[in-house]
Amino acid sequence: MLAFxxxxxxxxxxxxxxxxxxxxxxxxxxxxxxxIMTYWSTPPWTTMExxxxxxxxxxxxxxxxxxxSFGIVxxxxxxxxxxxxxxxxxxxxxxxxxxxxxxxxxxxHGYMHEALTALVDYGFAALDLNRIEADIDPRNTASARSLExxxxxxxxxxxxxxxxxxxxxxxxxxxxxxxxxxxRK
Numbered sequence: 001m002l003a004f005x006x007x008x009x010x011x012x013x014x015x016x017x018x019x020x021x022x023x024x025x026x027x028x029x030x031x032x033x034x035x036i037m038t039y040w041s042t043p044p045w046t047t048m049e050x051x052x053x054x055x056x057x058x059x060x061x062x063x064x065x066x067x068x069s070f071g072i073v074x075x076x077x078x079x080x081x082x083x084x085x086x087x088x089x090x091x092x093x094x095x096x097x098x099x100x101x102x103x104x105x106x107x108x109h110g111y112m113h114e115a116l117t118a119l120v121d122y123g124f125a126a127l128d129l130n131r132i133e134a135d136i137d138p139r140n141t142a143s144a145r146s147l148e149x150x151x152x153x154x155x156x157x158x159x160x161x162x163x164x165x166x167x168x169x170x171x172x173x174x175x176x177x178x179x180x181x182x183x184r185k
Contacts, residue, residue, distance in 0.1 A: 007062075009070070009118045014111060016070035016084065016118055019058050023071055024051040026080040030103045039137035040101070043165040065089075072102070072115045081106040084115050086123050086132070094130035096123060112146055120150060120181065130178045137162075138172040151184050152176040 009016040019027070028051040030036055037044040045051065058069045067087035071080050082102035089096045098119065102112050123129045134152060136143045144154070156173035 007068070009122055010075075011114045011118050013075055014081075014114055014118070015073045015075055016115060017073060018062055019055045019069065019071045019083070021052065021055055023080050024048060024055055027051040027054065027071075027083070030080075030082060031101065033104055035104045036101055039140035039143065039169075041162055041164060070115075070119065072111065074106075074111070081111055082115075084112075084119050086119065086127070086129075094128060095133065096127070096129055096131075097133045097135065098123075099134075107142070113149060116146065116150055120176065124178050124181050132176045134174040135171050136174065137169050139169070144172065144174075147174045147176075150176065151180045153180075 007018065025048070028045055028048050031040075031051070032045045034044050061067050061069070067085055067089070069083060069085040069087075072082045072084060073080055080103075082100065084098070084100040086096045086098055098116070100112060100116060106112075120132060123132055132152075134147055136147070138144070138157065148154075152174040153176070154172055155175045158171040158173065160168045161171040162169045
C-alpha cells in the first residue's frame, strides 16, 4: 500500500507540495477560469466550496495512498500556479495516470514541463512505476505537446468519451514507459 506523507519535490523554479486550505482561493481562481477548463472533464468551478472540498479530499487521500496530488508553487513569489497528480494506481501492473492544470497566466513559461518532469521522475524512481498514462482531449494541442516533449506516445483514441456541460468530446490516450524515460536520460 502506498502512503504519501510530507512529500515535497523541488525543481529550479518550482516547489511541488501537497495542497493546504490556504490554497483554496488560488485554486478557485485557476479552475473557475473557462480557458483552463475548456478541455477538462468537468465544467469551470462556480463555488469556493469546490476548491475547499478538493483540498479536504487531497489531505485524506495522501496518507491513505489513494493518489498523489501536488500544488505547483513558483519559488520566486510562492504563487500557486496549478496542480499535478498521479492517480488510479494499479500496483500489480505498476501503472498510474497523470493529470495536471495550470493557471492561464502561467502558460508558455515551461512551468508545466518542469513540474511534470519532476513528477514523472518521482513516479518511476520512487514509486517503481513501469507505466504512466494520460487521457486528454485531442483538441488540447498544448497538452499533447507537453506530453510528447516528456516522451509520451499517443497510443489510442476514444470517440465521444466525455460529456461535460452538454458538450461531447473525444479522448486521446498517451503512455510513457519506464524504459522510454530511462533511455531519454
